[in-house]
Amino acid sequence: MNKKILLIGITLLSLSITSCQQEVEKKTRSSETEALLANLKEMPTIGVMFGHHDDPLYGIGWEGDEDRSDVKSVCGDYPAVMSYDIGHIELGANQSLDKIPFDKIRKAIIDQYNRGGMNTISWHLDNPKTGGSSWDVSDTTVVASVLPGGDNHELFVGWIDKAADFMNSLQTANGVKVPILFRPWHEHTGSWFWWGEKLCSPEQYKALWCMTYDRMKERGVDNLLYAYSPGIEPQDSTQYLAKYPGDDIIDLFGFDGYQFDRDQYLEWMNNSLTILEQVGKAHSKPIAITETGYEAIPDSTWWTETLLPLIDKYPVSYALVWRNARERDNHYYAPYPGQTSADNFIEFYNQPQTLFVGDLNRKLYKH
Numbered sequence: 442m443n444k445k446i447l448l449i450g451i452t453l454l455s456l457s458i459t460s461c462q463q464e465v466e467k468k469t470r471s472s473e474t475e476a477l478l479a480n481l482k483e484m485p486t487i488g489v490m491f492g493h494h495d496d497p498l499y500g501i502g503w504e505g506d507e508d509r510s511d512v513k514s515v516c517g518d519y520p521a522v523m524s525y526d527i528g529h530i531e532l533g534a535n536q537s538l539d540k541i542p543f544d545k546i547r548k549a550i551i552d553q554y555n556r557g558g559m560n561t562i563s564w565h566l567d568n569p570k571t572g573g574s575s576w577d578v579s580d581t582t583v584v585a586s587v588l589p590g591g592d593n594h595e596l597f598v599g600w601i602d603k604a605a606d607f608m609n610s611l612q613t614a615n616g617v618k619v620p621i622l623f624r625p626w627h628e629h630t631g632s633w634f635w636w637g638e639k640l641c642s643p644e645q646y647k648a649l650w651c652m653t654y655d656r657m658k659e660r661g662v663d664n665l666l667y668a669y670s671p672g673i674e675p676q677d678s679t680q681y682l683a684k685y686p687g688d689d690i691i692d693l694f695g696f697d698g699y700q701f702d703r704d705q706y707l708e709w710m711n712n713s714l715t716i717l718e719q720v721g722k723a724h725s726k727p728i729a730i731t732e733t734g735y736e737a738i739p740d741s742t743w744w745t746e747t748l749l750p751l752i753d754k755y756p757v758s759y760a761l762v763w764r765n766a767r768e769r770d771n772h773y774y775a776p777y778p779g780q781t782s783a784d785n786f787i788e789f790y791n792q793p794q795t796l797f798v799g800d801l802n803r804k805l806y807k808h
C-alpha cells in the first residue's frame with residue numbers, strides 16, 4: 442500500500458472514531474450564530490464581557506419586576522452576558538428547577554438579544570434513571586442507560602427533544618432564532634452530577650455529547666454554540682481534555698471555579714486559565730470563565746483586586762458570576778445597591794476593558 446492510501450485510511454479511521462455518527466459533513470449554523478462565534482474569538486482584543494446568571498428575573502428582595510436587574514441597579518447597565526438554566530424542561534414542566542416559568546426565560550433571552558447582549562444556557566436536568574435531581578449520584582449506570590442500546594435511551598432522546606424545542610422557540614418578532622451558547626454536561630471533572638467523573642467512562646461521556654449534538658441537529662437546531670466546561674480539577678491540558686468530545690462539537694473552552702479561600706482561589710484560577718489559554722490557542726477556540734464568584738461577596742474590593750487582575754492576565758471572552766437567589770439566604774454572587782462590594786463593582790464597571798451590554802454597540806451578531 443502506498444503512503445498516500447495509508448494516510449487516507451488512517452484519516453478516515455480517526456474521523457470515524459472522533460466524530461459523531463452523522464457529523465462528517467460541515468456544521469449547520471445560522472449566520473447570526475457564526476457571527477457570535479467569530480466575535481467571541483476576537484473579544485479579548487476589545488475587553489472581557491461581564492456575565493450574571495438569571496440576571497433580569499429576580500434578585501435580592503425582588504422577583505419579576507419589569508426591566509430590573511441587581512447589576513443594572515448598581516452600575517446602570519445590564520451584564521453583556523446572561524445565563525439561564527433549563528433544568529426540568531425535560532419533564533415538560535412549565536417552570537424550571539429554580540421555579541422560573543420557561544416563558545419568562547424565553548422572553549428574557551429575546552430581550553437580551555434585542556439589546557445586543559449574549560445568552561448562555563446550562564441544563565441541570567433530572568436523573569433519568571432514578572427520577573432524582575442532577576445531583577443524584579446514587580447510581581453509576583445512568584449515562585450508560587441513556588446511550589443507544591440502553592434502557593433509558595428512548596426516554597432520554599425525548600428529553601433532548603424537549604430542550605431542542607425550547608432552543609427552536611427562541612425567536613424574535615422578526616423570526617430570527619437567538620444564538621445561544623449551550624453548556625450541558627458541565628463540571629464533569631467532579632462527581633456531584635450523574636454525568637460526573639466517577640459516574641461514567643471517557644467514552645460514555647463523549648457519546649453523551651455526541652448524542653446530544655446529533656439529536657439537536659436532527660431537530661433543526663441551528664442557533665447553538667457548544668461550551669465544554671469542567672471544574673477546576675484538571676491539573677494540565679491532558680487532564681482537561683481527557684473527556685473532550687472533539688473540535689467538531691465544541692466551540693468554546695471554559696471552566697467553573699468559585700472562591701472559598703482567596704489564595705486557593707487564585708491558585709485554581711491561574712492554573713485553570715493557563716490551561717484554557719493553551720488549549721484555546723491549540724484548537725483556535727475562544728475561552729471563558731463560564732461560572733465563578735464569591736458567595737455573598739464579603740470582600741469589599743473583590744471586583745478590582747481579585748477578579749479584575751485574573752481576567753486582565755488571560756484572553757478570556759467573558760467571565761460570569763452565578764445567581765442572586767431570592768429564595769436562599771446569602772446565595773448571591775453579584776452586588777445589589779448597598780451591598781458591601783457595590784462601590785467597588787462600580788469601579789470594576791468603569792474600567793475600559795470590562796464590557797457590559799451598552800459597550801457591545803449591537804455588533805455581536807454581525808461580522
Ligand code: BMA
Nearest residue numbers: 526538539565763764766772
Ligand atoms: C446551583 C445553585 C442551586 C440552583 C442551581 C441551578 O449552583 O444555585 O440553588 O438550583 O445552581 O441554577
